[in-house]
Amino acid sequence: MDDTDQIVLSVDGLQVLIDVLTADGYRVIGPTVREKAIVYDDVASVADLPRGWTDEQDGGRYRLVRRDDSALFGFAVGASSWKQFLHRPVVKLWRARRSKNSWQVVPEVPPVERLAFIGVRACELEAIKLQDQVLLEGEHPDSHYQARRDNVFVVAVNCAVAGGTCFCVSMSTGPKAESGYDLALTEISDGEEGTVFVAEAGSGRGRSLLAKLPHRPASAADRQSAKAVSERTAASMGREMRSDDLHELLHRNLDHPHWDAVAQRCLTCGNCTMVCPTCFCTTVEDASDLTGKEASRTRRWDSCFTIDFSYLHGGSVRTSGGARYRQWLTHKLATWFDQFGTSGCVGCGRCITWCPVGIDITAEVEAIRDSEAD
Amino acid sequence: MAAKINKPRLAVWKFASCDGCQLSLLDCEDELLAVAGALDIAYFPEATRGAVKGRYDLSLVEGSITTRADAARILEVRQRSRALVTIGACATAGGIQALRNFADVREFMSVVYARPEFIDALATSTPIADHVHVDFELRGCPISKRQLIEVISSYLAGRRPVTPGHSVCVECKLASNVCVTVAHGTPCLGPVTQAGCGAICPAYNRGCYGCYGPMETPNATSLTDRLRQLGMDDSAIQRIYRSFNAEAPAFRNQGQRRGS
Ligand code: SF4
Ligand code: SF4
Ligand code: SF4
Ligand code: SF4
Secondary structure, three states: OOHHHOEEEEHHHHHHHHHHHHHOOOEEEEEEEEOOEEEEEEOOOHHHOOOOEEEEEEOOEEEEEEOOOOOOOOOOOOOOOOHHHHOOOEEEEEEEEEEOOEEEEEEOOOOOOOEEEEEEOHHHHHHHHHHHHHHHOOOOOOHHHHHHHOOEEEEEEOOOOOOOOOOHHHHOOOOOOOOOOOEEEEEEEEEOOEEEEEEEEOOHHHHHHHHOOOOEEOOHHHHHHHHHHHHHHHOOOOOOOOOOOHHHHHHOOOOOOHHHHHHHHOOOOOHHHHHOOOOOOEEEEEEEOOOOOEEEEEEEEOOOOOOHHHEEOOEEOOOOHHHHHHHHHHHHHHHHHHHHOOOOOOOOOHHHHOOOOOOOHHHHHHHHHHHHHO | OOOOOOOOEEEEEEOEOOOHHHHHHHOOHHHHHHHHHHOEEEEOOOOOOOOOOOOEEEEEEEOEEOOHHHHHHHHHHHHHEEEEEEEHHHHHHOOHHHHHHHOOHHHHHHHHOOOHHHOOOOOOOEOHHHOOOOOEEEOOOOOOHHHHHHHHHHHHHOOOOOOOOOEHHHHHHHOOOOOHHHHHOOOOOHHHEEOOOOOHHHHOOOOOOOOOOEOOOOOHHHHHHHHHHOOOOHHHHHHHHOOOOOOOHHHHHHHHOOOO
16 A cells, blocks of 8 residues: 555544444454553543553553643553453363263354454554464464454554553564554644544555545645654654574573572562463363363463463472573563564563563563673 | 262361351352252351261361360361361461461460460461361462362362462453552552452452462562562561461561561
8 A cells, every 4th residue: 555545534533433343343442541551442432542641651660641632542552462352361162061971062162253453553463463373373273363363453553652661663563553454543643633643554444444434635744744653653662672683692591690680579470471462371271060060161361470381290390480581581582483483572561561570571681681791 | 870879078167267268158159059969068067056976078177276175176177087178368377366476475365364364375376287287278368259169169070179379460460450559559469479369459459468378489578679669668568468378488478577
């Protein structure tokens, strides 16, 4: 799609977008304020969006604060990612019933739900691509993920502010959405016409939907403003991390004393893996009822910070916090390359912000790199 | 399938405790009939009267050991029980009454009772596992109904109960709560506390106060540093660790720590 396909939507136009998606049978999910944070949840109208709010993010600290304008998407990323809707935290896999002397196993059919995501960030689009690769491109595609993924309509919104823990520029994943969306918007807040969105389609269905919305063509000035938004954001990343040498750097430092230094602080609580949009690990839990006639299996997110995660016969392989933190960080930044040919980190910064003690993936890598220079 | 002639015999025993955990079983309205259908509830002072002599297949033990008589009684309970499961913070960690372990009990008694010589209390409140072998410990103050039913169901099926030892934070994130520590600056013991409650307190915008006791690999030293950054002083830190699980080692150590 070339630049001439860009159009300009008003806030009312955005409301029509939500209405059209809803009328098409989509459950529309977008950013909204809950418990003093921006989370992704159901949105019925633009009034549900976090108008005039932004997020201050730092290691172990998040604060919702007022902006001095009425931007609808003037924040970085939500508290938890879109993973919660595609790769659900808890999924029932099957139920079984005992009849006479046999068991009848009934697989749980994934519910068909059409989801429309509004406000997906560039790093999050990349994270979804990584999860697609892990969960769909193997010999055993995950039918539950597939059922949801196949029906998603993605409206990306390019970041107009970088969060304090963002480093997508370092990971080449943002801040401008390049692919993987149906529509991409750039918000120009509080201009002469009020807040407007420069929009472009990234798919056929995106293009036909765009045509249904009230709009005007984008002028050269509009396109320039949109470009400037992404450039400004790129220049104001809260964090950075050199990423071209990570695979080798980490593989040669598996016995580095720094892993144990991090373990002094690390709570092995697992928050980082839960909020990470690319972490995909799960465990299964079996249940049986009191009568012994019904059983079921449930899958839920697991974390490499738990003891059970590496439990083999006789015990856990990674008992120390250092071993668990190393597993997590080296998987994200090094062994993911061995496994999937790419980095497992998209630089969204959530693991830094939502770590209760503010352990910072970029700083820990830097500490290891610096030690080599000494 | 032929009806079972002999249902396993269940007993519920009470030591020093508030009865809250036993009541969790009575509170399982929907499941209580199924429990009674699957097990012969042979001894349950909270629900029935009169002790039944004999042996029990599954004993649920509530409460801690605080008297010499109870120290002797738990030995008998163990001898009569094929499987012994402790329920609740009192039985697994000594409970709130273990606060006496940090103080002089004789002094308390002389102040509280007119005739302290009639009081036969040990100087400490100790968990059941300090006295006899325990087959399984169910945490919580009080325990969760869901987990209690899980323990009984798994016992009946001969499988391991699903009661993960990881942090409350994992449950908190599975429930899509917003972290109260990170987003509000509210002190929370979730990272060092074992899951099981479903992260109820953070769901209501409160910090976890540790009623399930320490998680599998608690790093309470690091969390204490964080609590201090959030503005808690030594005595606030001591109070937050010294509640239902004050005697659990990971929490006890923090309660004794002084500013650093
Ligand atoms: S490792 Fe951290 S910064 Fe990287 S994608 Fe995961 S949560 Fe985001
Ligand atoms: S970092 Fe840990 S939880 Fe995340 S995908 Fe890798 S092994 Fe799984
Ligand atoms: S790095 Fe932070 S969030 Fe991750 S397990 Fe350690 S303390 Fe928890
Ligand atoms: S609110 Fe408490 S339990 Fe929940 S993630 Fe934060 S620290 Fe953990």
